[in-house]
Amino acid sequence: MSTVAPPRPAAAPQPPARPSAGHRALGLWLRWWRRLTAMRTAIILLFLLALAAIPGSLLPQRALSQNNVSQYFADHPTLAPLLDRLYLFDVFSSPWFAAVYLLLFVSLIGCVVPRAVEHARALTAAPPPAPRRLLRLPDSAALPTPLAEAAALDVVEEELRVARFRVVRRSGDAGPELSAEKGAWKETGNLLFHLSLVALLLGLAGGKLWGYEGSILVTEEQGFCNSFQQYDTYSAGPLVEGGDLTPLCVDLEDFRAEYEEDLTAASFTADISYGAPGEEGRPTTIGVNDPLRVDGDRVYVTGHGYSPRFSITLPDGTAFTDVSAPFLPADQATMASEGALKLPDLGAGTDDQLAIEGFFAPTGVLQGGILTSIDPRPLAPQVAILAYQGYLGLDSGLPQSVYSLDADQIERGRLTEVGRANLSVGETLELPDGTAITFDGYRQFAALQFSHDPGQLWVLGAAISLLLGLLALLLLRRQRVFARAEPAPDGGGTVLTVGSLTRGGGESATRFAELTDRLRTALADRAPAPPAPPSGGAAPEPEALPSDR
Known part of the structure; x- marks a missing residue:
């Protein structure tokens, strides 16, 4: 006798397996990656980058002019500290600008590279x-x-x-x-445009990381070597070290400024000699739009001015001849300039230091007893000077400008005014202690800027290919x-x-x-031609109409 086994109960349905935390994190990362690499996101980031650059154009930047930033702090003592906390005086090196820049870079690469691979396949299909x-x-x-x-x-x-x-x-x-x-080149132009934009961003980033520039005022018959210790202002990328600077020395032999009839500047040209330290210099002439180019480095003329020359004779007969200092233009139209000359070492037997604060007029006239300039050309050079004696504070450890005296030293009485005068060339100011200050004339100086940008050729090539891609995108x-x-x-x-x-x-x-x-x-x-009628014999007569029969 056989027995039938009872039916086995059906297994209860199992709930679907929940994704693990790792899978959920991976899915979330992929979703954000697709959003970041979408073309819409790249366009938004490009707009944000242009928007972020606006404060860098409207507000003074420390990398370009520390003096203008200091003046802004003096003019806006309440607003300036708030803007400084937002890095608005260092826009292009700020963390938020770098973040937008990096996101745009990643978005373009993630968007364009897959499209480029797909387009390469489509070209051969x-x-x-x-x-x-x-x-x-x-x-x-x-x-x-x-x-x-x-x-x-x-x-x-x-x-x-x-x-x-x-x-x-x-x-x-x-x-x-x-x-x-x-018309497949239309899509090629589209990809070339975006790839060139990526290359342009790479070139600009490389120039900022490995580039540097410095500015210095050089008086005629003087020079400088490419060392950050000699520059008046110097800025360098985070990957630049002191030993990376190009070994180059430049001597300014002569400077010429030409003016139009309305006294506007027509051209600035400087005769210089350049070469590696210890080598004989090679002569050349540079101008505002005609820089010296040496192995990718450039030396520009960015401005000019005058350096008054003085001879100083101390009471004991010690003479200092051909002493000069650049006076910075206060009025570009007439080149009226202001500056200071400091002599901390006057020799043994005296603890006092001498300083001259002055106003130089290339074409000077007296208006109400005040010296002013009416022409930027040196037709009648004059200088108004104030002589001080005392302690200059150069060894105090506090920074101070080489183009002006420390007002704090004057207010505290450490520098005392001992004489003032308006001098023409050859005239002398006698101080109470017998020191004689003679105005001997002037020399011109040139504002030179040394620039090293390893990404400039890369940026130029990327800009040209970007334009070519844009033309193909628009015309094809x-x-x-x-x-x-x-x-x-x-x-x-x-x-x-x-x-x-x-x-x-x-x-x-x-x-x-x-x-x-x-x-x-x-x-x-x-199309084949219709068959021609048969040749030879009389043509058949037309059939008579019924009315003719």
Whole structure:
């Protein structure tokens, strides 16, 4: 006797497995990565980068002019500290600007590189097959012709190849067909534009990381060597060390400034000699828009001014000849300049130090007893000086400008005014202790800027390719043409169905009409001629009409 086993209870349905924390984190990261690498995000970041650069254009920047930043703090004592906390005086080196810059860089790379790989595959791929219903395309037409199917497609292929289409012939279910396309360089231009933008950002970043520049005022018959210790202002990238500076020395031999009739500056030219330290200098002439270029480095002329010359004779007979200092222009129209000359070492036997604060006028006139300048050319040079004696505070450890006296030393009485005078060339001011200060004339100085930017050629090439890509993107059109040959319904000849798809232009209907006109003409030229009437013998007489019988 057999027994039947009782049915086993069905297993209870198991709940779906929940994704692990690692899978959830990976999914979240992929979603954010797709959002970051979307073209819309790249455009938004590019707009934010341009918006972030606006404060750097409106507010003074420490990297360009520390004096202008200090003046802004003096003019706006309440607002300036708040702006400084937001890095608005160091916009292009601020953390938030670097963050936007880096995000834009990553977004462009993540967006463009996959598209470039996909486009490279599309360039080698054949045009797609013709759609099943060509007459549903926006631009389509049916062209009857007495030619055979293959001969009709031969005519279309010839016309399209003349127009520089890539053509592929296929045998479809509905009959022989043809696919053609051109304008793939439009997408190439689009990718070239974005890849060039990435290269441009790379070049600018490289120039900031490994580049440096310094500015210095050099008086005629003097010079400088490329060392950050000699520059008046110096800025360098975070990856630049002192030993990385190019070994180069520049001597200023002569400076010339030419002016128009309305006294506006026409040109600044400087005769210089340059070379490595210890080598004989090579002479050349540079100007404002004609810098010295040496192995990628550039030396610019950015301005000029005057350095008054003095001779100082102490009571004990000690003489200091040809002592000068650059006076900075206070008025660019007349080149009226202000400056200071400091003599901390006057020799043994005296603890006092001498300082001269002055006003130089290239073409000086007295107006109400006050010296002023009426012409930027040195037609009648004069100088108004105030002489001080006392303690200059140069060894106090506190920074002070070389172009002006420390007002704090004067207010505390450590510097005492001992004389003042307006002097023409050759005139002398006698101080109470017997010190004689003689105005001997002037020399001109040039404001020179040394710039090292290893990314400049990279940026130039990227900018050129960016423009080429933009031209291709704007001027080229992507167009596909399909054609299919089918037997005519009446059994005589062929019906040629032609369709077109055009991207990047609003003239698709006009272009398609021109194409169909050329095809009709070519098909008519290839069509066989009608049979000629038989030759010889008399032509048959026409049959008489019924009314004539």
